[in-house]
Amino acid sequence: MLDLKFIRENPELVRKAIQDKGDKADLDGLLALDVKRREIIGEVESARARQNRVTLQIAEMKKAKQDAAAVIAEMRAVSDRIKELDEQLRDAEEKIYQIQIRIPNIPHASVPVGDPSHNQVVRQWGEMPKQDFKPLPHYEIAEKLGLVDFNRTSRMSGASFVGYRGLGARLERALINFMLDLHSEKQGYTEIAPPFVTKRESMFGTGQLPKLEEDMYHIPLDDLFLVPTAEVPVTNLHREEVLDGEELPIFYTAYTPCFRREAGAYGKDTRGLVRIHQFDKVEMVKFVKPETSYEEHEKLTANAEEVLQLLGLPYRVVSLATGDLSFSAAKCYDLEVYAMGMEKWLEVSSCSNFEDFQARRANIRFRPFKGAKPEYVHTLNGSGLALPRTVIAILENYQTDEGTVTVPAVLRKYMGVDVIR
């Protein structure tokens, strides 16, 4: 969330951000309430100052065995007035807060302004795959090779739930291990194995709540949420902490399944593995000093790109326009892999810089040096990568005219086979 003082001092900047992101937070309501709030504070604090003075007198009088009844009666009225004002203040602050937490982060100056049609392809990597036979879509390949149990798992858990079998299951596990190994051994990330459910506060910290509650799986009995991404548990690892400046930057990587209700997305991309309620993902999360966050953002994106490069999958990097940017992000690159069978670019990674937006919500700070005031860190995260669409690209781009799938070289040691047949 944004700092209240910042909003007060830069209302036009905030207004533009709300507009550019296509949001409709009530900025004017907040500004009016803020004026009211400060009026109340002025009054209640002077009343309290008086109360503090008189209360000492009462103690003196009692010690001197004087009758304090009259003064106490007077103070009772003051006390009542303070309570009244306190209530008004609480009410105003709660209303302000409810608006404040719904104001989106401000896009960085380098982000293209406009709706998603203004997304910018900033670079492209790899050869577009070509075959002299008619490539099949992944769901047909998976069906023929017995890699995915579309029908049984739907019967068991509902539509858009998918389970893997045989070499399909092995491919899933191979990809997770390959990605975690790359991030932790070569790219300097510390591996985390977090819980797959979190409390409400953690979902709030990273910005999923309150806006996206209907997209989350919720366990009412314990008021817990299934994680929609490892970003939630891993970023919240340092919630309510003041980190030592020397610890920064902190790089984490984690595998989790991701649970998303995808409310409102029914009928879109329903075929195969493109959009499912539970999918595997390896995530990277960074906690950095503010002045380095944009440099770290580029590096994070490069780290995700390396996964695709090593897998030999062609992709492009898209800088999201303001209208496509998530609520919490200041800037975001999407990585889109090309899948030959579907003839589509599929989003497999979002690499975002949240600046201090999440850090303020989750209260994650650092002390730049000994004795200095704590400042908010900048948080970033990026998928490295989401598995199902990576699997789509592998199955489709590596298919042969014999109906088999060649295993990408880097995965062979994890798969134990060179060809899926």
Next chain:
RNA sequence: GGAGAGGUGCCGGAGUGGCUGAACGGGGCGGCCUGCUAAGCCGUUGUAGGGAGUAAUCCCUACCCAGGGUUCGAAUCCCUGCCUCUCCGCCA
């Protein structure tokens, strides 16, 4: 799941209704002193909000896990929540 204990400043640890933003010890920082062995002495050491001033700064308010309540007045009493620890039970 049952029973109990507890959450105080950077850390340890006092404090059970007014004089406590908080004793004492440690650490950090600043200074002094010193040839006697990683010593001694003195001082200092939180955050947030509101207001005044060009500013250094000053005034007020709040904060002893969080949120409510009782009271003229709460770190101290009551309620709720969160977290930690111990014992018992259950369990992969």
